[in-house]
Amino acid sequence: MSQQGTLHRPMGVSLMSSKEPLLRVEGLKKYYEAENDFLSQLLGRSKTVKAVDGVSLEIGEGETFGLVGESGCGKSTIGRTILQLEEPTAGSVYFRGQDITKLSSEELRNLRTEMQVIFQNPHSSLNPRLTVNDIIGEAFEIHDIGTESERDTRIKELLERVGLNASHANRYPHEFSGGQLQRIGIARALAVDPDFIVCDEPVSALDVSVQAQILNLLEDLQAEFGISYLFIAHDLSVVEHIADRIAVMYLGEIAEYGTPEELFTPPQHPYTEALLSAIPEADPRWDGNRIILEGTVPSPINPPSGCKFHTRCPKVIPPAGYALEQDEWRAILSLRTRIDNGNIPLDQFSGDIATAIREEYDIPDTIPADVDRILSEALEAVAVDDFERASSMLDKELETPCAVHNPAIRSTANGQVACHLFDDRYADGTVYPETTREAN
Amino acid sequence: MALLEVEDLTVRFYTEDGVVKATNNLSYRIEAGEHFGVVGESGAGKSVSSLAIMRLIEDPGVIESGEIRFKGQNLLELSAEEMRTIRGNEIAMIFQDAETALNPAYTVGEQIAEAVRHHMDLDDAAARDRAIEMLDSVGIPDAAERYSDYPHQFSGGMQQRAVIAMALSCDPDLIIADEPTTALDVTIEAQILELLEEVSETFDTAIQLITHDLGVVAEFCDRVMVMYAGHPVEIAAVDDLYYNPQHPYTVGLMSSIPRIGDTRDRLQTIPGRMPDLIENPPGCNFHPRCPYAEDVCARREPPLVNVETGDPADPINSDSQSAACLEHTGDLLEGLDYQVTVRGTDESTGDAASTDGGVSDE
Numbered sequence: 001m002s003q004q005g006t007l008h009r010p011m012g013v014s015l016m017s018s019k020e021p022l023l024r025v026e027g028l029k030k031y032y033e034a035e036n037d038f039l040s041q042l043l044g045r046s047k048t049v050k051a052v053d054g055v056s057l058e059i060g061e062g063e064t065f066g067l068v069g070e071s072g073c074g075k076s077t078i079g080r081t082i083l084q085l086e087e088p089t090a091g092s093v094y095f096r097g098q099d100i101t102k103l104s105s106e107e108l109r110n111l112r113t114e115m116q117v118i119f120q121n122p123h124s125s126l127n128p129r130l131t132v133n134d135i136i137g138e139a140f141e142i143h144d145i146g147t148e149s150e151r152d153t154r155i156k157e158l159l160e161r162v163g164l165n166a167s168h169a170n171r172y173p174h175e176f177s178g179g180q181l182q183r184i185g186i187a188r189a190l191a192v193d194p195d196f197i198v199c200d201e202p203v204s205a206l207d208v209s210v211q212a213q214i215l216n217l218l219e220d221l222q223a224e225f226g227i228s229y230l231f232i233a234h235d236l237s238v239v240e241h242i243a244d245r246i247a248v249m250y251l252g253e254i255a256e257y258g259t260p261e262e263l264f265t266p267p268q269h270p271y272t273e274a275l276l277s278a279i280p281e282a283d284p285r286w287d288g289n290r291i292i293l294e295g296t297v298p299s300p301i302n303p304p305s306g307c308k309f310h311t312r313c314p315k316v317i318p319p320a321g322y323a324l325e326q327d328e329w330r331a332i333l334s335l336r337t338r339i340d341n342g343n344i345p346l347d348q349f350s351g352d353i354a355t356a357i358r359e360e361y362d363i364p365d366t367i368p369a370d371v372d373r374i375l376s377e378a379l380e381a382v383a384v385d386d387f388e389r390a391s392s393m394l395d396k397e398l399e400t401p402c403a404v405h406n407p408a409i410r411s412t413a414n415g416q417v418a419c420h421l422f423d424d425r426y427a428d429g430t431v432y433p434e435t436t437r438e439a440n
Numbered sequence: 441m442a443l444l445e446v447e448d449l450t451v452r453f454y455t456e457d458g459v460v461k462a463t464n465n466l467s468y469r470i471e472a473g474e475h476f477g478v479v480g481e482s483g484a485g486k487s488v489s490s491l492a493i494m495r496l497i498e499d500p501g502v503i504e505s506g507e508i509r510f511k512g513q514n515l516l517e518l519s520a521e522e523m524r525t526i527r528g529n530e531i532a533m534i535f536q537d538a539e540t541a542l543n544p545a546y547t548v549g550e551q552i553a554e555a556v557r558h559h560m561d562l563d564d565a566a567a568r569d570r571a572i573e574m575l576d577s578v579g580i581p582d583a584a585e586r587y588s589d590y591p592h593q594f595s596g597g598m599q600q601r602a603v604i605a606m607a608l609s610c611d612p613d614l615i616i617a618d619e620p621t622t623a624l625d626v627t628i629e630a631q632i633l634e635l636l637e638e639v640s641e642t643f644d645t646a647i648q649l650i651t652h653d654l655g656v657v658a659e660f661c662d663r664v665m666v667m668y669a670g671h672p673v674e675i676a677a678v679d680d681l682y683y684n685p686q687h688p689y690t691v692g693l694m695s696s697i698p699r700i701g702d703t704r705d706r707l708q709t710i711p712g713r714m715p716d717l718i719e720n721p722p723g724c725n726f727h728p729r730c731p732y733a734e735d736v737c738a739r740r741e742p743p744l745v746n747v748e749t750g751d752p753a754d755p756i757n758s759d760s761q762s763a764a765c766l767e768h769t770g771d772l773l774e775g776l777d778y779q780v781t782v783r784g785t786d787e788s789t790g791d792a793a794s795t796d797g798g799v800s801d802e
Contacts, residue, residue, distance in 0.1 A: 070625040071596075177713055178482075207481035207652060212696035212707035219706070234625060241698035241707065264700060278630040280655030282697055283782045284678045292634060293627045296595045345585045 020097045022228050023059040023082070023196060028052055028091035030074070030081050034301055047301045051077040053252035054091070059196070062222060064229040066243030068236055068275070070297055074252040075232045079198040082230065083115055084108055095196070113143055116189035120201035122181030126173045132159070132184055133169040139191045158187040162217060179210035186217065190225075198230045203238060215242055236279055240264065248272045251300055251308040253406075258415020269417045270315040294334060304337070307420065310402040311337045317420055319398045320429035328367045332375065335361045336394045339378070342387045354379035374398060401426045441512050442469040443646050444493070444614055445756050449506035451488050451497060458718040462488040462501070464670050467744075469756045472613065473644040477661035477678070479651060479693075483714055485670040486650045490616045493648075494533055495523050510614070529559045532607035536619035538599035542591040548602045549575065549587030552609050559610040574605040578635055597628035601635065608639055615640075618650045633660055654697055658682060663759075666690050669725040670717050672744060675753070676761040682782055686747045686763040688730045691778050724766065732767075732776050742766045 030052040052074040059065045067075045080086045082093050084100060092099045100111060119125035126135055133155055140151045156166035162183040173181060182202060189197050199218065203211040219242065221227060233239050239246055240260045248256045248263070248271065256269040263272060274291040281288070293312045298304055304311045316333055318324040324332075338344050338361070349356040357363075357379055367375070374397045381390035395403070407418045420426040447467050453460035463485045470476045478486045491497050493508055495515060508515045510531065515523065535541045543551055552571035556562055562570060568587070575583035578601040591599055600620060607615055617636065621629040633656065640647050649660055657664055657678065664681050666674040666689065674687040685691045695708035712729045715721055721728050727737035744753040744764040753762030767776050 070627060179713060208654070208693060209481060209696045209710040210713060212698075212709040213711075215698070216706050216709060236626070237698045237700050240700050241702070275626060276700065278626040279700065280626075280629070280633070280653065280659040282654040282658050282682070282694070282699060284658040284682050285782075286658070290630055290634075292630050296597055296628065343582075345582055348582070348584050 020094075021058040021060045022063075022096065023230075024092075024094040025055060025057050025078075025082060026092045026094070028055045028078065028081060028093065029089045030077050030086060031089045049300050050252050050303065051300060052081065052088075055249075055252075055254055056091075057247055057254070057257070059228050059230060061195070061228060062226040063245070064222065064231055064243045066239035066246040067230060067232045067249060068234060068239050068246060069249035070234065070275075072297055072300070073249040074300075075234075075249050076200055078249075079117070079200050079230060079232050083117055083198055084111075085117075109142070113139075113192040114194050115196045115198070116192065116194040117198045117200065118182075118185050118189050118202045121205055122178060122185045123173070125185060126181060126188075128173050131170050131172055135173075135184060136169075136188050136191050139188065143192060145192070154191070155187075158190055159184075161190070161221075162187045163213070177210075179206055179213060182206065182210075182214055183217070186214075186221070190221065193225070194227065196228045196230070198232070200232045201234070202231075204233065204235065211238070218242065236275055248275065251297060251303050253308060254409065254418065255309065256415060256417045256419075257409070262415035265414050267412075267421075268414065269419045270313050270421070271309050274314065294330075304403070306401070306403040306405055307407050307418075310400070313402065315421060316402045317400050317426055317429050319400050320431075322371050322398070323368050324371060325366070328364050328371075331361070331363050332367070332371070332394075332398065333400075335363060336391070336398075339382060339387055339394065340391050344382060344387075346383075346385060353383040357382065371398065399431050400429060401431045404431050441509075442756070443472045443474075443511065444470040444648075445507070445509040446489070446493070447507045447509070447756060449489065449492060449508065450504040451485075451492055452502050452504050454500040454502065455718075460717045461670050461720065462717060463492070466506070466672055467755045468665050468672070468675060470614065470646050470648055473640065473646055474663065475640065475647050475649060475661045477649050477651065477657040477664040478667060479654065479657055479664055480667035481652055481714055483669075483717065484667040485717070486667055487618055489667075490533070490618055490648060490650055493616060494527055494531065525559070528555055528612070529610045530612050531614045531616065532610070532612040534600075534603055534607050534615060534617040534620045536622050538596065538603045538623070539591065541603050542599060544591050547588045547590055548594060549589075552602070552606045555606055556609050570609065571605075574609045575602065577639070578602070578605040578608070579631070580605070597624055597631060600624060600628075600632055604632070604635065604639070608643070608645075611643060612645060614646045614648065616648045616650070619652070620649070621656065622651070622653070629656075636660070654682075654693060665755075666693070669714055669720055671725060671764060672755075673726065673765070674761075674763040675744070675755050676763075677759070680761050683780065684761075685780060686761060686768065687726075687765050688732055688776060688778075689726050690763075691776075691780065692729075694780065694782075724764075732772070732774065734766075734772055734774060736771050736773075737766060740766060740771065742769065742771075745769055 032049040032051055034047045034049050055078060057065065067078060069075050081088050088101055093101050103111065136155050136158060137151055140146055146154065155169055159166050159169060164180060164183050176184065203214050206214060222229065231239060231243055243260060245257065245259055246263050247254045248269065250271050255271045256263065264276060274293050277291040291314060295312060298311055310316050314330060316329060318329045344357060346353065354376065378390040378393045381393065401420045407420050409416045409418045410422055412422050425432065449463055449466040451462045453462055466489055478489065480486050492503055497503055503516060542548065549571045552574055553567040556567040556570045572583045572587050575586060580586055580598060580601055594602060621632050624632060636647060639645060651657060661678050664676060664678050665672050666687065668689050674690050681690060685694060692710040696710060698707055710729050715725060723738040723740055724742050727733040742764045744762050745751060745768050746753050746760045746762050747768050748760060750768055750770060755762060766772050
């Protein structure tokens, strides 16, 4: 598979996993139809949002697997799809070796005693009209567990275990603080004695001192009951603290996997590097270099070609045969993304349009003459409103593997990364016509 | 005379459940161009103090006493009309939730132009130009084009940029930013903080930044005030606050945040939670959660004092680090016992280690 002899393991497989892991997700996809009304369907205009686009991962017993990424990257959708709260578009989810995407609703209900979930907002995830006793006891009712007195004892035990007072069983949610409500949410998840819990942003709504209490509680429970967690969060420092292994997501795909140590040791995926550098350091003497990514995450309806991160990536591989500096190349690429999207308001420019465009979009005047000539030609096409010609000209003349091929996950010294920078074949920027690892 | 001087500000809310003591004898100052941070957990009184500056405290809230002097003028004595010209014109506010700060029924540009017309007395065309200029200066691409977009057509980061553009449109001398980046992703947060840094440098604008995020404070602020249960518990230069905190609550906050590269298995926690502001504990408000509390802490309310001298603090005229803990008035028998290493593995050692997690937050 690889010419450099790096072993290409299935994505996200931990080194030790010779036997079946607790949870194995393979090629998971979840697409939604946007604008799904009758007329757009009739006209073939319906658009697909690829919320999760081919994700594979494994979670071992007693392991915490962290999933991070910006809002809209699909991390919560993965959690819900694994739990079968949403039906996957493609792919399989194996729990103890059994593909649970094929279960009947009866079988799924039984599975809920083994897989549970804790949500981000405890205020909205607990029914305000039920007492704590009823909230936690609901699961016993559904799964017909225990006698009434056994249930009461168990609820009291659970409340004590999560750090609440057993006498609170008859209170209603509004009588509790946010941190206490999250403890009730945890007690509810624990009620059926699950082996696996999806924690979807469980601490992001909490104050820092309470956040630390809940994180410690989750770790204690794991040590005591051997529970596995899928821990979904946008806060890398929280995930780094709690997770054994981490996956970084971007636009529905996984950019990088690794242990916290691997992930935070350079070289990393440029996206991981940027995410990490964006976290404000709680140290006023810190004077590292902050990588500021341009713009926002592109729409998953029409994601960029090739590597989905290339439109914002500060390290896109320059085209073969040109002596381009990274900042020059980045400026040209950003302009090219605009041209591709027809996103240059020509009526706003006056005088020599090509020059005005260069100025407006900060094209450095240092770019080498051969590249500059190509750019000039493209801008001439833009000036006469022929975006298509400009676009294909730039695509053809300044070709980069990052915009052509979607990088597959490959093993590196530090974890597994989906980035062409780690593929020596692309070192000189040559784009091979055929690639064995197109798309994952 | 500093740009803003808040002296002994006390705000109360007379609710059905009782009197909420939102801020108690709050004093601080902000110099022109300075970045002043206000830190604390939910319910500490951070936002109330900034609403008071804007005179936006509404019934049943009352500003009971104190002065808020802006450029030497006590804002609390101004007429409603005079206050209106200060708001937006000289003091602007940025809220956490940009989506609700913008009116969904008007275009983004029109909303900025309206503020400009109102405060700067410009005609329609000039106001429009100014609005486009502002949108451009906060990094909104194709500003002229986006002028006629509605708020929902902007992403979250762009909406916050638009709100900042609106705040900047009248060249204010002070911006009060209440959790401006809390709702944003880290990559966008980094963009917005960089932008705020830039504009404050270019226009010499002072910024009062209210946040619970100690990372944002460390990165952005010159001086910081830590609030707990409506009281200022520590005021210090940002470097002192992180490397030499003088209040046990500050120490607790610093130790409870997970840091990248930190190898601790467990986070330190502050047991329990902040009291509601109706029934404050007697003595030091923090004593029920404080690992160093002694009998005296439940009886005597600690004054805010200069930590070097033990004299009453003067946060308006002096820059010295001050904290409200009986340790600094010589009333503690055992004293405080912690070490702080910002980049090490252990944030603090000693007694603080007993403040372990998994405890009831009763």
